[in-house]
Amino acid sequence: MTTSTPTEPRETHRAPAPRPASRLPTSPAEIKLLIASRKRVDRVFGVVGMLCILFALVTLGALLIDLAIDGVGRLTETHLVKPDGTVPGRREIAGTFIRQGDAFVLSPVRVRVNADQNLSPLVDQRLMVEVMPAAGNTEVDAADLKTFRPGDDTATATATAPAVVAPGGVATELGRRGTAGTIAARTLGGFVFVPDPLRVTASPDGIDLAAFGDEPVAVEGSRSATEGTVRVDEVSRFVPKSFFTSMPSREPNRAGILSAWVGTMLVMLVTAAAALPLGIAAGIYLEEYARKNKLTALIEINIANLAGVPSIIWGLMALGLFVYLFHLGHSVATAGLTLGLLVLPIVIIATREAIRSVPATIREASIALGATKWQTVRNHIIPYSMSGILTGSIIGLSRAIGETAPLITIGALTYIPFLPPPPVQFEPELSVQPFAWLTSPFTVMPIQMFNWTSRPDPAFHRNAAAAGVVLVALTLAMNAVAIVLRYRLRKRIKW
Amino acid sequence: MVSVAAPRACSIHQDEAHPAADLPAKAEIEHLGFHYGARQALKDINLRIAENRVTALIGPSGCGKSTLLRCLNRMHDLYPGNRYAGRIILHPEQIDLIGPGIEPMEVRMRISMVFQKPNPFPKSIYENVAYGLRIRGVNARSVLDERVESTLRGAALWDEVKDRLHDSALGLSGGQQQRLCIARALATDPEMLLFDEPTAALDPRATRKIEDLIGELRQRVTILIVTHNMQQAARVSDFTALMYLGELVEFDRTATIFTNPSKKLTEEYVTGRFG
Numbered sequence: 001m002t003t004s005t006p007t008e009p010r011e012t013h014r015a016p017a018p019r020p021a022s023r024l025p026t027s028p029a030e031i032k033l034l035i036a037s038r039k040r041v042d043r044v045f046g047v048v049g050m051l052c053i054l055f056a057l058v059t060l061g062a063l064l065i066d067l068a069i070d071g072v073g074r075l076t077e078t079h080l081v082k083p084d085g086t087v088p089g090r091r092e093i094a095g096t097f098i099r100q101g102d103a104f105v106l107s108p109v110r111v112r113v114n115a116d117q118n119l120s121p122l123v124d125q126r127l128m129v130e131v132m133p134a135a136g137n138t139e140v141d142a143a144d145l146k147t148f149r150p151g152d153d154t155a156t157a158t159a160t161a162p163a164v165v166a167p168g169g170v171a172t173e174l175g176r177r178g179t180a181g182t183i184a185a186r187t188l189g190g191f192v193f194v195p196d197p198l199r200v201t202a203s204p205d206g207i208d209l210a211a212f213g214d215e216p217v218a219v220e221g222s223r224s225a226t227e228g229t230v231r232v233d234e235v236s237r238f239v240p241k242s243f244f245t246s247m248p249s250r251e252p253n254r255a256g257i258l259s260a261w262v263g264t265m266l267v268m269l270v271t272a273a274a275a276l277p278l279g280i281a282a283g284i285y286l287e288e289y290a291r292k293n294k295l296t297a298l299i300e301i302n303i304a305n306l307a308g309v310p311s312i313i314w315g316l317m318a319l320g321l322f323v324y325l326f327h328l329g330h331s332v333a334t335a336g337l338t339l340g341l342l343v344l345p346i347v348i349i350a351t352r353e354a355i356r357s358v359p360a361t362i363r364e365a366s367i368a369l370g371a372t373k374w375q376t377v378r379n380h381i382i383p384y385s386m387s388g389i390l391t392g393s394i395i396g397l398s399r400a401i402g403e404t405a406p407l408i409t410i411g412a413l414t415y416i417p418f419l420p421p422p423p424v425q426f427e428p429e430l431s432v433q434p435f436a437w438l439t440s441p442f443t444v445m446p447i448q449m450f451n452w453t454s455r456p457d458p459a460f461h462r463n464a465a466a467a468g469v470v471l472v473a474l475t476l477a478m479n480a481v482a483i484v485l486r487y488r489l490r491k492r493i494k495w
Numbered sequence: 496m497v498s499v500a501a502p503r504a505c506s507i508h509q510d511e512a513h514p515a516a517d518l519p520a521k522a523e524i525e526h527l528g529f530h531y532g533a534r535q536a537l538k539d540i541n542l543r544i545a546e547n548r549v550t551a552l553i554g555p556s557g558c559g560k561s562t563l564l565r566c567l568n569r570m571h572d573l574y575p576g577n578r579y580a581g582r583i584i585l586h587p588e589q590i591d592l593i594g595p596g597i598e599p600m601e602v603r604m605r606i607s608m609v610f611q612k613p614n615p616f617p618k619s620i621y622e623n624v625a626y627g628l629r630i631r632g633v634n635a636r637s638v639l640d641e642r643v644e645s646t647l648r649g650a651a652l653w654d655e656v657k658d659r660l661h662d663s664a665l666g667l668s669g670g671q672q673q674r675l676c677i678a679r680a681l682a683t684d685p686e687m688l689l690f691d692e693p694t695a696a697l698d699p700r701a702t703r704k705i706e707d708l709i710g711e712l713r714q715r716v717t718i719l720i721v722t723h724n725m726q727q728a729a730r731v732s733d734f735t736a737l738m739y740l741g742e743l744v745e746f747d748r749t750a751t752i753f754t755n756p757s758k759k760l761t762e763e764y765v766t767g768r769f770g
Contacts, residue, residue, distance in 0.1 A: 292575060361614040368568060369627045370604035380616060
């Protein structure tokens with residue numbers, strides 16, 4: 001840096017005269033100005049970059065938070081469902097009845113609720129048994145609330161208010177909310193045993209008890225006596241269903257994603273089975289074995305283009321090919337093959353990139369020892385590039401999970417309240433049908449969400465948000481697996 | 496065993512007896528030419544490689560010594576667009592290594608190479624050495640154990656790694672890795688070993704160890720070593736060939752090349768006036 005002549009005064013408080021653009025800066029002040037302006041550009045660029053990142057994060061965060069606010073609550077709700085012929089639980093309703101004139105009085109009603117062994121460990125199990133006073137009946141003791149915790153065998157709640165049954169067909173339903181002497185059991189997210197409502201019908205002959213659904217239950221003791229005891233063995237229990245274990249339904253509180261996420265899992269299985277072996281083998285062939293000429297260059301361009309084809313076009317192609325030509329129908333197999341083809345270019349490209357990252361020195365070392373091409377590929381290239389291959393495959397699969405358009409095109413239905421048949425079924429009789437699930441109709445989570453958002457009832461939109469939360473969590477989990485796999489596989493390999 | 500192709504019209508040596516004529520030859524390079532695509536890298540090389548001796552190839556950068564080395568184990572076949580010309584006769588079977596009917600893999604099974612930058616596989620030390628045997632179908636544990644030990648002893652590495660045979664080879668130092676690569680190349684009993692500037696990336700102590708190793712190995716294996724370090728050639732080799740711009744300038748016993756070369760170019764190079 002040249003210094004100015006000693007006679008020049010140091011004018012640090014005044015900016016130097018602007019220099020013409022055709023001349024390089026010479027004086028220290030000019031150089032300082034130039035450096036400051038270049039640094040400023042750097043700083044501005046840094047700030048702009050930071051702003052962009054912040055904007056992206058804020059948008060992403062807003063999306064996720066909005067989804068979560070709507071949906072997370074729904075994920076933990078349960079409702080009670082009367083199952084169809086599953087393992088019976090037991091409960092006793094014991095009470096005495098006294099005839100008072102023409103009326104019968106049933107009291108006290110004691111309900112014993114048995115705990116079953118297989119309470120879900122995932123939820124907070126608390127059974128609250130409440131006794132609700134009847135309208136108009138003021139002789140009700142304080143409601144006896146019992147909290148039932150894991151480890152407790154029984155919870156007993158005693159209703160001290162008598163249930164009055166008048167003759168002539170007035171029915172009082174035990175177990176229904178709001179009626180004297182009734183027991184209402186509620187879950188706070190656990191398995192619950194709720195006594196089935198009993199309908200008590202009084203007639204001059206005595207009382208009749210009928211279980212919910214009008215099935216008569218056995219009554220011990222004489223029905224027509226003045227007093228006696230009633231003991232009933234109940235044969236069913238309510239099972240709480242959560243969002244994940246319920247089928248779709250017309251009622252938003254009962255609708256769940258069971259068929260949707262099972263469908264997603266099965267379709268992903270078929271997709272992986274179709275895309276991964278084929279894609280990895282194609283990638284290895286194209287990278288290692290194929291000669292580099294115009295044809296292979298054309299193939300490479302085509303594969304890169306196919307990765308960007310709109311997914312609905314894949315759906316159209318699959319409709320013509322799998323549904324109509326191969327007669328596979330609107331089934332899990334079709335969906336899996338369609339998504340497999342969609343994901344195939346991604347897997348091929350990821351495989352090629354991973355193989356290219358294996359250094360040529362390793363390859364040369366293996367070849368120089370007299371190994372064949374396949375020995376080199378099998379012993380070195382594939383193991384060292386496996387982390388990249390798996391990462392790319394998982395990313396491809398996590399894209400396929402969210403693809404809706406091709407599945408709608410091949411005719412995935414939106415209301416599927418059943419599961420594909422399992423390969424081995426034990427009841428009603430043993431049947432082995434290993435591939436029946438492939439040809440069964442199905443639904444997947446994005447389609448279920450689409451179905452719910454197109455309904456006017458806003459409660460369904462809440463369901464859709466909850467399903468969205470599950471989908472996002474699934475995608476994040478898959479990507480996390482990809483990252484962990486890549487880290488662990490790469491740790492062993494250092495070039 | 497003098498080969499069928501008698502030493503004829505090397506443009507370099509006219510009437511004096513070919514150096515190394517008194518020793519049996521392992522390989523004879525006759526009028527070798529090589530093209531990288533359109534560019535000619537080697538022109539009419541004639542060289543006689545003596546059996547169980549160390550022959551060094553020296554020369555300034557870009558003279559084609561590595562190219563020549565890689566012709567011997569057909570490494571150029573890996574990349575498209577390369578063409579060989581001439582013959583490389585391997586004794587005693589008299590096969591032309593770059594002939595049309597010869598499978599490159601067969602050549603490489605008999606001629607091994609050690610590269611400039613140590614490139615052990617990211618596997619265990621044991622697996623590195625055993626790899627050559629495994630790809631030849633030898634998988635019996637006892638055989639592999641014995642071969643691995645004898646090879647590592649032969650490469651002067653056994654004492655340093657005998658208690659960590661199954662650790663990753665990448666945990667070794669640079670010099671140890673290079674000796675491992677030499678052991679890996681030796682495990683299959685090659686007839687010829689090619690060294691492509693093996694100590695270029697190593698410190699002087701490691702270099703010394705490897706040069707000592709080469710000195711021991713020469714009794715069992717024919718060695719061809721490319722080096723840009725003239726002093727290394729002087730220390731290690733029996734015969735030296737100087738190359739320049741793709742041509743063989745002079746080939747003679749090492750002592751002669753360094754003390755009494757015939758060509759002016761040789762003298763200028765070995766005295767350091769260019770290069």
